Amino acid sequence: xxxxxxxxATHSLNMFAAATSTVSGALRTAxxxxxxxxxxxxxxxxxGGAGGIGQxxxxxxxxxxxxxxLSVFDLVGAPGVAADLSHIDTAxxxxxxxxxxxxxxxxxxxxxxAEFQSAAFDEALQGCDVVVIPAGVPRKPGMTRQDLFAVNAxxxxxxxxxxxxxxPNALVAIISNPVNxxxxxxxxxxxxxxxxxxxxxxxxxxxxxxxxxxFVADAxxxxxxxxxIPVVGGHAGASILPLLSQATPSVKDxxxxxxxxxxxxxxxxxxxxxxxxxxxxxSATLSMAKAGAQFAISLIRAKNGEKGIVECCYVESDVVPExxxxxxxxxxGVNGLEKNLGLGALDEYEQGKLQExxxxxxxxxxxxxxxxxxxx
Numbered sequence: 001x002x003x004x005x006x007x008x009a010t011h012s013l014n015m016f017a018a019a020t021s022t023v024s025g026a027l028r029t030a031x032x033x034x035x036x037x038x039x040x041x042x043x044x045x046x047x048g049g050a051g052g053i054g055q056x057x058x059x060x061x062x063x064x065x066x067x068x069x070l071s072v073f074d075l076v077g078a079p080g081v082a083a084d085l086s087h088i089d090t091a092x093x094x095x096x097x098x099x100x101x102x103x104x105x106x107x108x109x110x111x112x113x114a115e116f117q118s119a120a121f122d123e124a125l126q127g128c129d130v131v132v133i134p135a136g137v138p139r140k141p142g143m144t145r146q147d148l149f150a151v152n153a154x155x156x157x158x159x160x161x162x163x164x165x166x167x168p169n170a171l172v173a174i175i176s177n178p179v180n181x182x183x184x185x186x187x188x189x190x191x192x193x194x195x196x197x198x199x200x201x202x203x204x205x206x207x208x209x210x211x212x213x214x215f216v217a218d219a220x221x222x223x224x225x226x227x228x229i230p231v232v233g234g235h236a237g238a239s240i241l242p243l244l245s246q247a248t249p250s251v252k253d254x255x256x257x258x259x260x261x262x263x264x265x266x267x268x269x270x271x272x273x274x275x276x277x278x279x280x281x282x283s284a285t286l287s288m289a290k291a292g293a294q295f296a297i298s299l300i301r302a303k304n305g306e307k308g309i310v311e312c313c314y315v316e317s318d319v320v321p322e323x324x325x326x327x328x329x330x331x332x333g334v335n336g337l338e339k340n341l342g343l344g345a346l347d348e349y350e351q352g353k354l355q356e357x358x359x360x361x362x363x364x365x366x367x368x369x370x371x372x373x374x375x376x
Contacts (some may be wrong), residue, residue, distance in 0.1 A: 042300045043069040045128045047159060048135025050077035050098075052282050053175065056289035057134060057296075060317075062088050064293070066300045073097045073124035074135070075117065076104045097124035125166035129303060132204075132296045133159055136176035138283045141275055148177050153371050156182040160189035168195040171299045171336050172202065175292050179235040180361055183314055184325055184368030192372060199336035202299075203314025205235045206291035206329045207284065211270040212242045215263055220254040227251070230269070230312055232328050232343060233357035234364070240268045241357045245347040260349065272353040302332035310341065319343060320354075323361050324369075 011065035044061055048054040049072035061067050062085045069128060070092055072082045082096025097120040103110045110116050125131065134153040155175055163172060168190075176182050183203035190196035208231040227249045233241040244260055245252055252260070266273070274284040295311055302309045314327040317341050329341040 005260055016312060041068050042066055042129045042303065043071060043127055044130045044132065044296060044300070045071040045073060045124050046349075047073050047124075047131060047133040048176075049096075050074035051079045052138060052285035053133060053134035053288045053292065055081055056286055057292050058085055059088075060289060060293035061132075061296060062077075062092055062094060062294070063090055063233070064297055065091070066297055066304070067092045069327065070094045071097060071124045071128065072120055076101055078124075088286055092186045092261065097121065105228065121162050122166050125162055125170075126276060128167040128170045129166065130173065130296055130299050131163055131170045132173045132292055134174065134175040134288070134292060135159070136182075136287075138232060140283075141280055143275075147346055149181055149367065151186055152176050152178070152182055153368070156185050157189045157372065157375065160186040161193065164190055164193040164195040167198075169200070171200050171303060173204050173292065173299060174202065177235075178364060179205065179314060180239060180325070180364035181368035181371070184365050185371050187316065188372035197336070198316040200339075201316070202295070202336075203235060203325070203327065204292055204295050205231060205240075205312055205314050206295045208235065208240050208242070208267060208270070208286050208313055210287060210291045212244075212267050213264075215270075216244060216247065216251055216255075218240075219259055219263060220251040222249065222251060228345070230329050232312065233354075234325075234361045235266055235314060236364070237354075237360060238356045239360040239364070241350065241353050242267045243344070243346065243350055245350060246344055257349070264353065299336075302336075302338075303334055305334060315340065322358050323365060325365050326361070 044056050044067050046054050049058045051074060053072065054076060058070060058072055062070050070085065072078045072166060078098040079096035079100050080191045086094040098117060099110060100115065102108050137148050141231055163170060166371050174183050174186055183201065187196055187201050209229065212229040212231050213227050214224055216229055217227045226249065229242055229244060230246050231240060231242045233239045242264055271284050294305040295313065298309050298311050309332045310329050311325055311332060312329050314325055315330060315337055316324060317326040317328065317340060319328055320326045328343060329343060330337050
């Protein structure tokens with residue numbers, strides 16, 4: 001080839017390579033879009049999304065590729081939170097529902113706020129695949145989770161009514177305390193409305209596992225990224241039962257019995273530790289946001305068909321005969337709860353703690369069920 005012909009041929013090859021690269025890139029982009037449409041198509045609503053837990057949780061969900069539409073609802077402030085989140089460079093859409101501060105108070109306050117909020121909540125929930133509920137009054141120093149019952153019980157009854165109306169087939173993850181009571185309240189209200197499916201209603205106890213993994217990994221000198229400790233029972237005080245004997249990898253040989261008992265107590269009272277440390281400035285918000293987002297994403301992945309997803313959560317159960325609701329490891333599936341994996345083998349110390357957990361749980365469950373039974 002002459003030098004001129006060689007230059008022409010080289011130019012043609014370069015053009016062909018560039019065109020091939022462009023087509024290949026376009027195909028990869030199309031494949032990603034097709035995958036997102038076909039597999040990952042999840043609308044998630046965060047109820048209480050402008051609150052201390054709701055904002056960081058919404059941030060984590062906005063950043064996760066499993067979420068395609070994040071719907072943020074709250075009494076006040078959700079539109080601003082959603083506007084902020086919508087600037088984040090991830091593919092998911094983000095919408096805010098509820099009053100702005102300007103609409104809530106001052107000269108521009110909306111006249112019929114209850115009617116406005118009801119319509120906004122309906123819009124937020126319509127078509128949702130997963131609903132996460134951190135809304136409610138947070139704990140303050142000196143308060144137990146049960147002290148929150150009076151306010152949060154009515155809220156969760158109303159949330160159940162709204163979900164029944166707008167997205168009765170959604171998977172619902174309830175964080176609003178006291179979880180031991182609010183989850184039965186939510187379920188009983190859905191039963192009353194004829195929309196209840198026991199596979200779809202979950203109390204989020206994931207924070208207890210997050211704490212257990214961290215506290216025990218530090219004490220035993222193992223990698224926190226590798227450890228997994230089931231936590232069963234409920235989500236308050238003595239009802240929380242970490243099963244250190246079932247830790248993966250095993251850690252019991254690295255801990256004394258005194259350490260096991262101290263760790264169990266710390267895991268059970270982790271929420272109080274944060275409330276006291278914040279000294280009136282709030283409760284566990286950031287760690288709860290991480291735990292709540294983790295659980296919500298597990299629900300989405302399972303709903304999208306991914307197999308082998310196991311989470312501990314508070315569900316309607318017959319694993320412990322005395323307790324109609326009890327947290328155990330469960331396998332999640334397309335329709336929610338696929339299989340309850342039960343308690344497994346407990347050591348002698350855990351068997352004693354199980355009885356304490358049952359004693360704590362039973363009255364809380366009864367209180368929740370009776371709240372709806374006596375509601376007119």
